[in-house]
Amino acid sequence: MDKLHLDQHISRQYNADLEDLRTELLEMGGMVQEQIRDAISAISNADSDLARKVTTVEDEVDAREIALDEHCTLILARRQPAASDLRMVLAVSKITRDLERMGDEANKVATMAIALVDEGQSSQGYVELRHLAKSVLLMVDQMLNAFARFDVDAAMTVVREDKLVDREYKSSTRELITYMMEDPRSIGRVMNVMWALRSLERIGDHARNVAEHIIYLVKGLDVRHTSVSEMERQVSES
Template identity: 55%
Template sequence: MEMNFNQHISGQFNADLEGIRNSMMAMGGLVERQVANAIEAITTGDSRVADDVIRREDEVDKLEVEIDQECTQILVRRQPAASDLRMVLSVSRVVRDLERIGDEACKIAIHTLEMGDQKNNPLCQQAMRYMGAEVVKMISGALDAFTRHDMDGAVDVVRNDKLVDQQYASALRELITYMMEDPRSISQAISILWILRAIERIGDHARNISEQVIYLVKGTDVRHSSLTEIEEQAQKK
């Protein structure tokens, strides 16, 4: 019986690609939970949840290294071209953003613990809840768009990033006003500022992941592009 080596190689290659994609999605699920737990910690003052976020950061870092190594091995062994190459490069870039999202979640947890008994202060609580809920949805939406090759879903995430940026700017104005009215609040306000900044950065990384969907499907690099430019690329035939 004659063996089809080309078919075997092709099948193994597809399995390799599916493997890194599945690993990326598993990492994405962990990171999404990390962010949701970090937001819960700062809005409820639950130090145990904050501790858990910090403890699990190493898992995120480990996954980044493992998946990046898998991507490198595929590039070396398979020398993929066209859409297969874009898949490997996109996964590698998404994993980098997921690791940075994990870092920002850890920062939120650390500031939660540093604030101690001040963490139940209502200052910017509404903004933190709203922004936190939005960025968790953005992470989920970006990963879902990547899995489905859904450019419309990816563009929606980019649009939502603009809304988070607007809420962040509004919260900054509230913080500045509060500090001017009560200088004794400056220390606490600065901690909240760093938390809000971390949440805003998570939104930026979710946007980055969505931009990789456009690259994956279209082969067009839309990093550093405006929302209008991204929408135009997504609509092109």
């Protein structure tokens, strides 16, 4: 397991600033993780009250994004970080954006949950949704653990899982399209499920983005827009 060794500075406040940045990001990540879990539970269990709770969290997640951006800007202006310290600040800034977008997608799932309750619950599509949700939640958990431990191996696991999530999403979509063709009366309800599946797939994409930022943070490698095999090669050789 790879570890990031942040420089220790004469200024205790500088050390504290960097550690606070890490802590604040993990707190935001935990909040978004709970938002995703609640959204999935709301749509799986036709719980409109829980879905509405998810939508109210959105403002707090946005506020966390703004606060973290301000913190990163202050460190850049006051400390002029270099090497691993600079990568830490830049990575946190990028990860924050992905976390906020994951929260946006969770909010969309909650909105679909409310629509499904209003239209009358249908069991069609919920098996596919629960299956995909399980995989996405695992990715998010692995992603946060990878950042907490600066663990490149865990980050690579998230990248690989994203490919599986993409395949699951495509398979589920094909099944639901077939069902709508067989029963046109179900189109409205099933479309809501499909939009929720799309949001879950997007959450997986953002989790992969975060994993790539973690690899950059620890290894100094920019692996964006790189195939999994090429990424594995670069990481193993660094």
